[in-house]
Amino acid sequence: xxxxxxxxxxxxxxxxxxxxxxxxxxxxxxxxxxxxxxxxxxxxxxxxxxxxxxxxxxxxxxxxxxxxxxxxxxxxxxxxxxxxxxxxxxxxxxxxxxxxxxxxxxxxxxxxxxxxxxxxxxxxxxxxxxxxxxxxxxxxxxxxxxxxxxxxxxxxxxxxxxxxxxxxxxxxxxxxxxxxxxxxxxxxxxxxxxxxxxxxxxxxxxxxxxxxxxxxxxxxxxxxxxxxxxxxxxxxxxxxxxxxxxxxxxxxxxxxxxxxxxxxxxxxxxxxxxxxxxxxxxxxxxxxxxxxxxxxxxxxxxxxxxxxxxxxxxxxxxxxxxxxxxxxxxxxxxxxxxxxxxxxxxxxxxxxxxxxxxxxxxxxxxxxxxxxxxxxxxxxxxxxxxxxxxxxxxxxxxxxxxxxxxxxxxxxxxxxxxxxxxxxxxxxxxxxxxxxxxxxxxxxxxxxxxxxxxxxxxxxxxxxxxxxxxxxxxxxxxxxxxxxxxxxxxxxxxxxxxxxxxxxxxxxxxxxxxxxxxxxxxxxxxxxxxxxxxxxxxxxxxxxxxxxxxxxxxxxxxxxxxxxxxxxxxxxxxxxxxxxxxxxxxxxxxxxxxxxxxxxxxxxxxxxxxxxxxxxxxxxxxxxxxxxxxxxxxxxxxxxxxxxxxxx
Amino acid sequence: xxxxxxxxxxxxxxxxxxxxxxxxxxxxxxxxxxxxxxxxxxxxxxxxxxxxxxxxxxxxxxxxxxxxxxxxxxxxxxxxxxxxxxxxxxxxxxxxxxxxxxxxxxxxxxxxxxxxxxxxxxxxxxxxxxxxxxxxxxxxxxxxxxxxxxxxxxxxxxxxxxxxxxxxxxxxxxxxxxxxxx
Numbered sequence: 001x002x003x004x005x006x007x008x009x010x011x012x013x014x015x016x017x018x019x020x021x022x023x024x025x026x027x028x029x030x031x032x033x034x035x036x037x038x039x040x041x042x043x044x045x046x047x048x049x050x051x052x053x054x055x056x057x058x059x060x061x062x063x064x065x066x067x068x069x070x071x072x073x074x075x076x077x078x079x080x081x082x083x084x085x086x087x088x089x090x091x092x093x094x095x096x097x098x099x100x101x102x103x104x105x106x107x108x109x110x111x112x113x114x115x116x117x118x119x120x121x122x123x124x125x126x127x128x129x130x131x132x133x134x135x136x137x138x139x140x141x142x143x144x145x146x147x148x149x150x151x152x153x154x155x156x157x158x159x160x161x162x163x164x165x166x167x168x169x170x171x172x173x174x175x176x177x178x179x180x181x182x183x184x185x186x187x188x189x190x191x192x193x194x195x196x197x198x199x200x201x202x203x204x205x206x207x208x209x210x211x212x213x214x215x216x217x218x219x220x221x222x223x224x225x226x227x228x229x230x231x232x233x234x235x236x237x238x239x240x241x242x243x244x245x246x247x248x249x250x251x252x253x254x255x256x257x258x259x260x261x262x263x264x265x266x267x268x269x270x271x272x273x274x275x276x277x278x279x280x281x282x283x284x285x286x287x288x289x290x291x292x293x294x295x296x297x298x299x300x301x302x303x304x305x306x307x308x309x310x311x312x313x314x315x316x317x318x319x320x321x322x323x324x325x326x327x328x329x330x331x332x333x334x335x336x337x338x339x340x341x342x343x344x345x346x347x348x349x350x351x352x353x354x355x356x357x358x359x360x361x362x363x364x365x366x367x368x369x370x371x372x373x374x375x376x377x378x379x380x381x382x383x384x385x386x387x388x389x390x391x392x393x394x395x396x397x398x399x400x401x402x403x404x405x406x407x408x409x410x411x412x413x414x415x416x417x418x419x420x421x422x423x424x425x426x427x428x429x430x431x432x433x434x435x436x437x438x439x440x441x442x443x444x445x446x447x448x449x450x451x452x453x454x455x456x457x458x459x460x461x462x463x464x465x466x467x468x469x470x471x472x473x474x475x476x477x478x479x480x481x482x483x484x485x486x487x488x489x490x491x492x493x494x495x496x497x498x499x500x501x502x503x504x505x506x507x508x509x510x511x512x513x514x515x516x517x518x519x520x521x522x523x524x525x526x527x528x529x530x531x532x533x534x535x536x537x538x539x540x541x542x543x544x545x546x547x548x549x550x551x552x553x554x555x556x557x558x559x560x561x562x563x564x565x566x567x568x569x570x571x572x573x574x575x576x577x578x579x580x581x582x583x584x585x586x587x588x589x590x591x592x593x594x595x596x597x598x599x600x601x602x603x604x605x606x607x608x609x610x611x612x613x614x615x616x617x618x619x620x621x622x623x624x625x626x627x628x629x630x631x632x633x634x635x636x637x638x639x640x641x642x643x644x645x646x647x648x
Numbered sequence: 649x650x651x652x653x654x655x656x657x658x659x660x661x662x663x664x665x666x667x668x669x670x671x672x673x674x675x676x677x678x679x680x681x682x683x684x685x686x687x688x689x690x691x692x693x694x695x696x697x698x699x700x701x702x703x704x705x706x707x708x709x710x711x712x713x714x715x716x717x718x719x720x721x722x723x724x725x726x727x728x729x730x731x732x733x734x735x736x737x738x739x740x741x742x743x744x745x746x747x748x749x750x751x752x753x754x755x756x757x758x759x760x761x762x763x764x765x766x767x768x769x770x771x772x773x774x775x776x777x778x779x780x781x782x783x784x785x786x787x788x789x790x791x792x793x794x795x796x797x798x799x800x801x802x803x804x805x806x807x808x809x810x811x812x813x814x815x816x817x818x819x820x821x822x823x824x825x826x827x828x829x830x
Contacts, residue, residue: 281663288670312678322667323668326664329664374673
């Protein structure tokens with residue numbers, strides 16, 4: 001019953017998307033046509049219907065309704081409730097429903113709230129949004145119906161991939177999806193603006209909150225995903241340049257570039273065509289990301305999500321949406337006038353530099369991710385890893401970070417370096433000092449550059465606050481400072497991890513003590529333990545930091561039985577200055593146990609930095625939305641007064 | 649002031665062109681699914697010389713000559729301590745039932761553990777050799793257990809299968825063995 005209701009709501013929502021599409025596009029040719037007033041309500045009702053469908057899916061997972069095929073494949077009555085519910089979107093069909101749900105809710109919000117742009121631009125935007133949505137509705141209803149039934153219902157479900165039974169992973173995909181889909185709104189705005197030739201600061205201001213919001217979620221998603229891979233895969237690394245990781249990094253890079261160019265357009269009316277282009281690219285990267293994860297065209301640690309036929313469908317959607325948008329861009333961008341000009345030394349130039357570097361990094365990552373495919377088409381098999389990605393991205397990222405420090409100090413339009421020289425001196429001295437000190441200690445070049453640059457960035461990021469009374473600093477400025485500071489923090493973590501980490505693989509007897517960095521780790525005992533759907537061997541380690549009181553760590557080697565799979569549960573001890581990371585391996589034949597130990601000084605700064613960056617984004621978003629709100633209320637009052645005066 | 653560059657007409661089509669290149673590339677990748685099987689450097693090469701003692705009292709051991717007797721064989725590398733090997737056991741029994749000769753190499757194992765493993769999972773092997781130092785495993789370019797090799801009648805490796813043989817792969821493996829026998 002619930003499943004049927006969900007399916008019906010989904011079909012109705014798709015029909016409304018069709019209405020929204022036709023009404024919106026007709027208004028371009030036939031302004032004032034009778035379908036026009038229907039477009040906004042259609043978007044709003046559609047959002048409500050899809051939300052109902054999504055709630056229905058959660059309900060069937062909650063109750064483990066085994067007449068629904070998706071529940072049978074992905075759930076089990078013995079699973080903890082959190083994972084039953086998370087199972088609703090922890091699979092292909094459910095995650096696609098989540099995608100259209102977020103998309104419809106975003107479209108509904110635009111229809112309900114957006115009043116600043118000309119009505120025909122909004123209608124074109126909603127039509128573009130409906131166009132993209134319809135593709136996904138078709139995908140859901142034709143090729144991956146989440147509510148498909150099984151008759152007769154089997155007595156038990158098939159469980160969930162045990163790697164996915166983790167609270168972090170229950171929330172990681174939705175976070176990324178909200179980010180991806182938020183970029184679809186930016187995409188629709190870009191197409192709408194191109195179609196109606198309304199690429200203006202008002203357009204940038206309307207699009208900015210969506211880009212910011214999407215970017216915050218992408219930042220959080222990537223940060224959380226990186227931490228998940230770090231502690232769950234048990235390899236001690238935090239970034240593997242895996243295709244799926246790259247798939248989430250690429251939209252982030254494009255969104256970061258877009259975020260900055262949107263600011264230039266909103267406040268300086270420059271970079272018009274470029275901003276529109278980035279709007280298209282950012283969503284293209286989101287769809288490419290989804291495509292790479294779902295199609296299995298590239299092999300990766302995320303191979304659980306693979307299905308080539310679905311890949312073809314997503315590729316078709318990608319080709320239609322992005323191909324159409326880029327064609328419109330090619331036809332229309334020539335008619336978008338160039339906008340305001342600016343001097344070589346100006347904040348605009350710094351932002352353009354940032355955009356070019358981000359785009360170049362994006363290109364490097366995209367090329368590296370697709371290169372195995374290219375090589376395969378030419379008949380050889382290669383895999384591209386950190387030896388390519390690390391130096392190739394560093395070439396662009398390091399100069400960009402330098403400009404990230406200086407750019408916010410420059411004025412709009414025109415400036416000169418002499419003016420900002422005094423505030424640069426202190427960070428430069430510190431940077432040089434750190435570099436000299438590190439050079440003596442004989443570090444790897446990239447790590448050295450990273451630590452020195454990070455220290456300089458941490459100082460210079462705070463300079464924009466200098467000479468201001470902190471109470472009067474606006475939220476968007478706070479946001480920028482916090483986000484840039486966060487980048488410095490993350491960079492410091494990355495560089496420290498690569499410079500100072502130590503690793504040890506030992507075979508230890510029970511009772512034996514192993515030294516790693518400043519730690520002494522004693523293997524206490526090994527015992528079997530049982531969880532809800534797994535059994536494990538658990539080691540008890542007593543770790544003491546430079547002779548201090550011992551802390552207990554319990555790494556496990558787990559065996560799941562539905563489906564049969566083994567995982568290593570690492571145990572991590574966090575101190576203010578780093579993490580001790582322990583993994584229990586196999587038993588060797590003479591009663592010794594493999595232990596893999598890492599001491600990673602300051603590694604936590606990586607994720608702390610990521611969270612700070614997202615927090616910066618949230619502050620900026622809050623500031624923008626609050627000022628938009630105030631402006632809307634003020635203009636509402638003026639309109640009300642005028643109306644009364646008109647009557648009086 | 650520098651004039652903001654005005655993109656020329658053809659440059660505006662460049663993004664679409666790049667996207668078309670990308671789309672056709674992945675389309676090729678999708679339509680021609682890559683052979684996910686590991687291309688072993690050993691395929692087409694003769695087996696190295698080896699002779700392993702019997703791992704249990706139930707079956708004889710294995711030497712290279714046993715695999716080059718004119719008939720195709722499936723050489724399965726396994727261990728009683730390996731969970732996927734237990735999962736794979738029914739598939740090996742099914743291959744055995746199809747008349748395929750399955751020869752085992754037990755890695756770092758003990759006779760009593762093997763006896764327990766066979767009692768629980770059945771014994772599809774005609775011979776089981778004991779490789780207590782993983783020597784053969786390394787010589788074959790195998791990285792873990794379980795792994796299976798299709799050996800033709802002349803002792804040449806025809807196919808390497810990494811990981812357990814799944815139920816839906818039994819037919820494929822049987823076909824590989826039949827192919828090696830021609």
